[in-house]
Every structure is written in C-alpha cells, then in structure tokens.
Amino acid sequence: MLDIRLIREQPELVKAGLEKVGADPQMVDQVLAFDEERRRLETEVSEMRARRNAGSKEIGRLKDEAEREARKAEMRLLGDAIAERESRLNQVNAEQQTLMLSLPNLPAPDVPPGKDESENVVVRVVGEPRSFDFTPRPHWEIGAALGILDIERGVKISGSRFYVLKGMGAALQRALITFMLDLHITQHGYTEIYPPYVVKEHCLVGTGQLPKFGENLYRDIEDDFWLIPTAEVPVTNLHRDEILEASALPLRYVSYTPCFRREKMSAGRDVRGIKRGHQFDKVEMVKLCRPEESAAELTTLLDNAEDVARKLQIPYRIVQMCAGDLSFTAAAKYDLEMWSPACGENGGEWLEVSSCSNFHAFQARRANIRYRPEPGARPEYVHTLNGSGLALPRVMIAVLENYQNADGSVTVPEVLRPYLRGLERITP
C-alpha cells in the first residue's frame, strides 16, 4: 500500500511513478476523491459523537424527569443521524481501502525506465557456460534415464504440472535445501524459520498477493486457509501488527517451504519438465529493516543468493527489472538466472531461480509492521525485502544439465557431496 499522505501531498509524483510501472495514474484522482469525502465525513461524525457523548453524560446528571426524557429524545435523533453518516463513512472508507490495496508500488528512483521484460538490464554475467563435446540433454531426459525423475507418475497422481523425485533425485533436492539453509544460516547471518504452510487471508493481503492475484492461489473452501505460494507470506507476517525495537533490526530470516501455485496466469507456458509446477520447494530469505538500510540490504540479499550459485559453480546472470517489469509489490527487483544448456527451445536458456526485491514500506503498511526509531518516538513502518535462495526445481534443472556427462551420469557438485554421503556421481 502507498502512503496516503504522499498521495495527498505529492499526487503528481505518485502519478509519474504509476505511469512508469504501467499503471493508470487516474487512480490517484479517484483515491483523492474518496479521501476528501472520507475526511469530511470523519470530521462530521466525530463532531456529532462529541455532542452525543456530552449530551448523554448530561442526562445522567439530570434530576428532572421531563427534562431527561426531552434530552433522550433529542439524543435519539442525533444518534440516528450519526448512524446514517457512519454507514456512509464506512462505505467510502471501504471503497478507498479497496482502491488503495489495488495500487501497485512505486519504483525506486534508480530503477531503469522501460515498458516490459525486453527492457530489463543485464547487470552482470558470472561464470562461463560449459562447452560440451556431446549434445547436452534436457533434464527430463537425464532424470528419466537415471530413474530419479518421474513426471508420468506425478501426473497420474495429481495431474499436469506435478512430478515425482525418486532415489538420488529426491536426495539431491534435499541436499540442495540443506546446503542452502546451512550457507545462509552460518555464513550470511539468517535465522531459520519453520512456518505454517497454510495462512489466513489477511496474511496474503499483507504481502500483496491479495486482493489482486487470488486466481493464482489454492485455498480451502471450508476454512479460511490458503496454501502459501511462497514462504515470504508466513515469514513476513510473523511480525504483523507489531512494533519492533530499533535494536532488533535488521531481522534476517531464512525458511525452506513447499510452495503452491495454480499457475492459471501462465497456462501453457513452460509445460515441459519441472520448470513450472503447481508444487515446488524453495528456500526463501526475508528481511525487515530500517528504511535507510533497505537499499544496502538488497545488495547483500542478492549477494547471498548469488553465493549459492557461485558455490555450486553454475553460470548465472543478474538482471535488473525495468520499471514496467516490476512486480506489483516491488520498488526494486533483481533476478538471478542460472544457465540451462538444454532447456530452451534452441538449446539453452536462462532460468529464473531467484527474485530479490525491496518492497520499501509497501508490505509493512499492509501488514502493519512498525518499529520505534528512538525510545519514546512514534512508530514508523519498516522496510521489507525478500529473495529466493534459491528455488529448487530450476536449480535441480541447472545441476542436472550443467553437470551431465556423455555416459548419462551426473557429477555431484562438490559442495553437495557432504550432504550425499560423499557421492561423486549419480548413475543409473
């Protein structure tokens, strides 16, 4: 959510920001219209309530019965008038709130302009794509041949976009998870969190998935339970409605969870292999910090994600999102993409394995997460950030495809061997 004061005081600046991300700047005028009406009613109602409060108190002191009854009748009328305006106030309030929740975040000043994906900026490329002396095979072939990936049976059990990992396939993913967690916990200063995998609706509003993107979520009809699309949701919401001590910041959390997505919006995309499933595992990093720290925290967040790729020795690149390709909630965002030599249409493509974002106070305002800058000072909103560290299926793809050998075996990256009882190669 944007700061209503900013919208009030600098509407042109907000409009310009919305225009940059491709949103309709007219929404600012709508919000302001609601805001004006709301404030007018608010003032009116609170003035009337003050009169009623005083009048009611007066009745308690009156001795004369006739006088009491007269005042009661008067107050009853006032009460009806208050109720009428209150219901209008509630309505305007709700409308303004709905609109506020549908406004995307504004881009940070240093975000490059651009309309869409095509104008994203490749910041750096790290590592050399390996040259093969044979034609590299895509992961679904490698996995099937090794008996570690079974897409058919996944589909049999749960339908399209599900798969089964078996034997060393399951173990490899588990090794990656543990390796990533250990790295972030012991080297990068994160605290591990095991959160619920289902959350209440308000949590999803807090992190920005709702109300706009509900069609991509799974939910339980009977209870207010939603399957998490990312650990970002429960972990960011850990501190909802809290006022944190400044000395507690920054908070850095890392959490491994499964993630569930309907992928309704990307129907037909990436149907081959395990690149885009309804259920996938992810190690996620989440930070809460002071506003002035967030830019620097984004830099280290990205570096923490990159460290995984560096240690796995898989070529990757960093792409900065242009304004038009930012997500709804992000003020700034960098993607980490690993090289897949055989996944793409023409042999080889970059796979997004992490998005590292700074949300500024956008989520904090929605989830009401604040901190006290100084003892005794008024609470202010924190900044939140998050980034994958990393998403498992695509890292699995990158490992299988980059480390494949001519005989169909897959060499185990050195950093993973301690997690696989020293295994050096996955063979049939």
Place this chain on the structure above:
RNA sequence: GGAGGGGUCGCAUAGUGGUCUAGUGCGCCCGCCUCGAAAGCGGGUAGGUCAAAAGCCUCGCGGGUUCGAAUCCCGCCCCCUCCGCCA
C-alpha cells in the same frame, strides 16, 4: 468435536450500565535525594485519526439493546482445564 473457565494500557490485576477522558501494583524512563547506588519521594509511561491541539476511535473480533456499553444480549476467534480423537 463436547463441557467449564477466561481474553482490560509491556506484565499482573480492578472495574457488572453514566465522574472510566479505564484505577492500582510491577516493570521501564526522567527528576529529587546520594560520593555512587539501593530505598524513599515526585512525575511520566498504548496505538490510530488530525498539520497540531481539542475532539473522536480502539477494553479479543463483529453485530445488537440503550440517550449512554469494558460492563447487558447474540455470533465468531483465541487461550486454559477436563473429556473425546490422534501423528
């Protein structure tokens, strides 16, 4: 899931229809006192709205009764105890 008890300002509690603009104790902060500290004494200690003050809103949440609700009624949520079920 069933029965009973309970959710009040960081913690503990008081408050059962109108001086509650919620009292008290503890904790914390400031001051006095002291060489310093403890004790003692005095003061301050939720959030939101508003440029700010006044005012208004918030006593788990949402409705209702009433001139007036922390207080009465209804529904829901959560916690505790017991029972049932169960990794």
